[in-house]
Amino acid sequence: MTIKQTPKILSIIFLLIFAFTIPLWLGSYWTQTVTMGMVIGITAMSFILLTGYCGVVSFAQMSFYAMAAYVFALTIKDYHWPTYISIPLAILGAVILSAIFGAIAIRSKGIYFLMMTLALSQLFSGLMLDWQSVTHGYSGFTGVARPSIFGFSLMKTNPRYYTTLVALIICYLILLRIVSSPFGLSLQGMQDNTRRMKALGFNTDLRRFVAILISGFFAGIGGILGIFSSASVSPATGDLSANVMILMAALIGGIWRLEGGILGGIIVIFLINFTKQFTIRYWLIIGVIFILIMIFLPNGLLGLNFSKISSKIKSGFNKNRQRT
Amino acid sequence: MDKIIIQFLNGLTFGGLLFLISSGFTLLFGVMQVVNMAHGMFYIVGAYIGLTVQKQTGNWFLAIIVGSITVGIIAFLVEKLIRFVKSDLTQALLTLGIAVAIRDLCLIIWGGLPQIMKEPSFTQFPIKIFGFTYPGYRLFVLVLSIFIGVLMWFLLKSTQYGRIIRAGTDNRKMVSALGINIDRTYTTVFVIAGLLTGLSGAVGGTYIGFGPGTDFTILTYALVVVIMGGLGSIPGAALGAVIVGLVDSFGRTYVPQLTNFLMMGSLVIVLLFRPTGLLGRKE
Numbered sequence: 001m002t003i004k005q006t007p008k009i010l011s012i013i014f015l016l017i018f019a020f021t022i023p024l025w026l027g028s029y030w031t032q033t034v035t036m037g038m039v040i041g042i043t044a045m046s047f048i049l050l051t052g053y054c055g056v057v058s059f060a061q062m063s064f065y066a067m068a069a070y071v072f073a074l075t076i077k078d079y080h081w082p083t084y085i086s087i088p089l090a091i092l093g094a095v096i097l098s099a100i101f102g103a104i105a106i107r108s109k110g111i112y113f114l115m116m117t118l119a120l121s122q123l124f125s126g127l128m129l130d131w132q133s134v135t136h137g138y139s140g141f142t143g144v145a146r147p148s149i150f151g152f153s154l155m156k157t158n159p160r161y162y163t164t165l166v167a168l169i170i171c172y173l174i175l176l177r178i179v180s181s182p183f184g185l186s187l188q189g190m191q192d193n194t195r196r197m198k199a200l201g202f203n204t205d206l207r208r209f210v211a212i213l214i215s216g217f218f219a220g221i222g223g224i225l226g227i228f229s230s231a232s233v234s235p236a237t238g239d240l241s242a243n244v245m246i247l248m249a250a251l252i253g254g255i256w257r258l259e260g261g262i263l264g265g266i267i268v269i270f271l272i273n274f275t276k277q278f279t280i281r282y283w284l285i286i287g288v289i290f291i292l293i294m295i296f297l298p299n300g301l302l303g304l305n306f307s308k309i310s311s312k313i314k315s316g317f318n319k320n321r322q323r324t
Numbered sequence: 325m326d327k328i329i330i331q332f333l334n335g336l337t338f339g340g341l342l343f344l345i346s347s348g349f350t351l352l353f354g355v356m357q358v359v360n361m362a363h364g365m366f367y368i369v370g371a372y373i374g375l376t377v378q379k380q381t382g383n384w385f386l387a388i389i390v391g392s393i394t395v396g397i398i399a400f401l402v403e404k405l406i407r408f409v410k411s412d413l414t415q416a417l418l419t420l421g422i423a424v425a426i427r428d429l430c431l432i433i434w435g436g437l438p439q440i441m442k443e444p445s446f447t448q449f450p451i452k453i454f455g456f457t458y459p460g461y462r463l464f465v466l467v468l469s470i471f472i473g474v475l476m477w478f479l480l481k482s483t484q485y486g487r488i489i490r491a492g493t494d495n496r497k498m499v500s501a502l503g504i505n506i507d508r509t510y511t512t513v514f515v516i517a518g519l520l521t522g523l524s525g526a527v528g529g530t531y532i533g534f535g536p537g538t539d540f541t542i543l544t545y546a547l548v549v550v551i552m553g554g555l556g557s558i559p560g561a562a563l564g565a566v567i568v569g570l571v572d573s574f575g576r577t578y579v580p581q582l583t584n585f586l587m588m589g590s591l592v593i594v595l596l597f598r599p600t601g602l603l604g605r606k607e
Contacts, residue, residue: 057413104592107599111412112555115547119591122544128583133581171327240540244424247417281432287425294418295408 041265043222044122044249046215054193060120066238068094068223073141098216129235140234254300337462339569340469345525348517354556361420364539365421370525384444390527399518438535
């Protein structure tokens with residue numbers, strides 16, 4: 001450990017202490033809010049893996065989330081399977097859905113990818129609405145039983161908070177490892193210049209596809225933690241408003257860094273829950289804030305330029321890349 | 325057999341409506357490369373304004389016209405707003421923000437109950453085709469959509485203004501250098517797309533019911549239609565609309581729970597053989 005690194009390590013320790021003591025000084029309502037924020041944070045990180053590192057904007061993250069939640073709810077509530085089977089099954093469901101979406105959307109880039117994933121996720125949400133014999137239609141699943149982990153029942157707010165926090169930290173570390181691995185670097189290389197990466201012998205489509213699978217996996221983990229937290233899932237869980245929430249989380253936090261997703265997720269859920277106390281029509285306010293952020297703060301709080309993404313996709317030979 | 329023919333007609337007329345809905349979307353994308361996420365919002369505002377005017381005056385034509393013009397004005401404002409951001413992705417996300425805000429505003433103004441507009445009197449008679457009676461309004465929608473499709477095709481292909489618009493699609497700077505105010509042209513295209521979508525909203529609001537959530541459904545239909553038909557292509561939108569209309573109509577009759585699955589399946593099959601859609605240009 002060098003002297004230069006000390007402040008960084010100290011701030012990480014401080015942040016961890018802060019995160020682990022939140023339930024002590026926040027009430028159960030706001031602890032629950034932070035829990036939900038962290039769940040959205042994990043999903044937003046899976047979004048950022050695709051947006052910031054792969055250069056495609058995916059509108060399907062909440063579909064993967066909803067898929068995991070649906071599989072979990074179905075196996076627990078209708079089939080009464082044990083938790084240790086239904087959790088892997090739920091994540092598998094999310095990965096399979098991401099494989100299907102990825103296989104369809106992989107050939108399109110930029111704005112086309114956005115449209116494709118949006119159409120697919122909306123069709124998925126419609127399927128969940130119409131397929132009443134399995135998904136229970138409009139109301140979906142409510143009151144899904146939460147399991148116990150290491151003897152702590154997730155029915156209570158605090159064990160749920162700590163489970164989510166630990167999961168968040170693990171997901172963050174794994175994702176950090178992935179984006180700094182050779183695989184992650186090759187993704188960033190493809191984002192800058194797909195043609196050159198192809199010429200260097202990389203199978204670019206396959207790598208992008210694997211990235212979509214990984215993002216589906218983490219969105220699935222988000223879905224399971226989400227159903228622990230809210231105990232319900234419905235077609236609205238995966239619809240366009242939900243995807244706008246993920247998008248907004250990533251935009252507020254900063255699209256180029258994984259931490260941006262966590263920060264943005266917590267801020268967005270705080271914002272929604274705060275506005276909810278005053279008016280039931282909170283989307284009006286959220287939407288206006290969203291527009292203002294797009295115009296005046298395109299860099300996000302952790303600060304880099306979002307509009308670079310599309311210019312990067314367009315310009316084939318952009319050499320000067322800036323990343324903090 | 326009777327059922328099949330009726331469903332075929334239903335699919336065809338619904339396809340006509342879908343073409344009306346997606347023509348504005350595909351026009352905007354083809355000309356300006358803007359993905360208008362507020363498209364469903366345009367539709368539903370057209371329908372709600374139409375409904376209000378119809379309730380006040382009882383005149384269907386007035387309702388259609390006022391609905392269409394209102395959405396045209398909103399489109400004008402949206403175009404001014406998205407000038408603030410540069411890239412196509414941020415523009416798309418900005419329109420999404422606008423859509424999310426205004427859909428909630430609609431919910432405040434018009435409430436959450438599903439609504440439908442009354443049919444105009446001149447279509448309120450059943451028409452006999454092949455020995456079946458079929459509602460006249462649906463056939464009217466089909467005729468109207470064919471008329472508008474042909475009109476758009478003619479305007480884009482054969483008029484000076486259409487040539488400017490098409491030239492602007494390919495090379496904006498060059499058209500601008502030739503002394504044409506391309507910015508004003510783009511504003512005009514945006515307003516035309518708004519007028520068309522408002523019209524489709526009021527016409528569609530008479531055809532199928534609408535309420536909160538319809539905007540996203542309509543956006544999905546428009547997306548599927550133009551992706552299937554080929555982005556930015558008007559004949560492609562027509563073809564896609566007919567296919568989606570037929571899939572929707574037969575799906576809702578025979579496998580009502582899995583219609584969206586069928587839709588996804590047909591989208592996959594089309595993209596498997598034609599990655600840029602049925603009549604799409606190469607990317």
